[in-house]
Amino acid sequence: MLTKQDIVAVVVLYNPNKKVYDNILKYKGLVNRLILVDNSLTNNKYLFKNIDFVDYIPLYNNYGIAYALNLGIKNSTEKYILTMDQDSAISANLINSYLKFLNVNDNNGIGALTCQYNTDRNPAVAKKGYVKVRQSMQSGTLFKRSTFDKIGYFDDKLFIDVVDLEFFLRMKRSELSLVRINAAVLNHHPAETKVKKILFLKLKYGQSSEVRNYYKARNLFWVAKRYNSLDMYKGLTISWLKIILLYDDKRKYLKAFNQGIKDAKHNRLGKYYSNYEGN
Template sequence: MSVCGITTFNPDLKRLEANFNAILPQVGSVLVWDNGSDNYKEVIALAASLSDKIHIATEGSNKGVAYALNRLCAYALERDERDILLLDQDSEACENMYSNLIRYRTDNVAIVSPIISDINVRVDTSDLPEKEVCLLPITSGSLTNLDAWKAIGGFDEKLFIDLVDTEYDIRALMKGYCSYRINTVVLTHEIGHIEPSGLPFPRIQQGKIVIRRGHRSGHSVFRTYYQIRNLLYVREKYGSFLKRMHIQLQSPQSAIVHTLVFDPNRIQRVRAILKAIRDSRTLFNKF
């Protein structure tokens, strides 16, 4: 039996309905963990109107994405599932996504992921191979090996949100697992509410410095705090391993500059960034 897990928090109901309708024909059941949504009753009503294959659980509060993902994986494992397809609430699976991902599942593969197509930024897959190693797949669309999830130790709930998937991917690599991206399988996804800034921004692409139009993430000040805090924490905790594996995460300096140049509410974001820097040290020292 195949299963999909979705985490919800104040979802846009139309987007969530499209998500449900896309994945329901592909799996035996859909598990939803709600992180204390204000529109929880509407989510329940929507699920009931669509299918009895949708099962919803909640504790009535937001304990973070990592906590929700662990609950979904644990629930699937209790039902003797070997894998779970994890989706964000605003993602939309392509046709036959599950069956096309499961073909590449083996015991030493932690995650089989699709290529991500953000609804605001076009992606060209014409020159990509059918399958390639993906060191740091994002959570949404990831077909997650539950035996591997258990061996890796689950998602780190200290992070709450942001870089939860990256931190998990790093530990998967440290445990000897690999992950693949299947470029013929496309997941429509929205990362924040990306919009062009109108300003050019230098970046490194294939070893060359190129000038590309920048984008605002559309993330809240709340998210800015967790993005910077967790980036600092992960780089500090796994720095030597990342260097040995030649994995480059975004530098904190680049993230801060990009945030301050392209995103509004700069004063609030500066405060969030300063708090994130301070709290990242506390987080690392505690663990």
């Protein structure tokens, strides 16, 4: 029977603060071990030195989400890996729901389990059942170690954004299922929420930075071409429409978006944005 001792959590840090420290404390007793991989320029070990279940790995540079996740995974031995953002809130509900499912339904065709995401824009509550899905987010997803053994790790050329979506497309190609457990709910904090009034409607939407719009456009287009993925092309179109219809200072965001498309066409990946910013 699988237990919490079979699960390691990998959390990628970036300039962590006291709020992140408090969040990290919530992992105690819910997983066997917690590996923190820090993409900050400085060593923040002092924040976590008194937490006995934490392994801290400083990078002294920002190498991106994929590189950091891969390093954490490679420094673990547990059968299952839970990947998390530093501000996502773990809970007993999340872990227990995954274990309950796995102890009844685990098989070689499953590559990962994912959850419902409870946000201020899209509230979610626990429900019965489970369903196979094509896509999800890496934060809050429980991966089998055997999945990485079979299809490789996250693609660090993408640096940030769409890293999880590309991995799930690769899982599908290898006939590994992504299963959403409806009882598992993660409190998640995506991009800043804004509200736009259109006639009698109030639309809540997320607005990320100019840089993140660049990476999202670049990586969505590159992955869409590589996998001939209608889902990725739809995501790209929605991102463009959000800028056109909802964003202020559209010219700035469209410049980043268009540069992302251009770089994807020329296979300019990695941490590339700073090379042209302002040009």
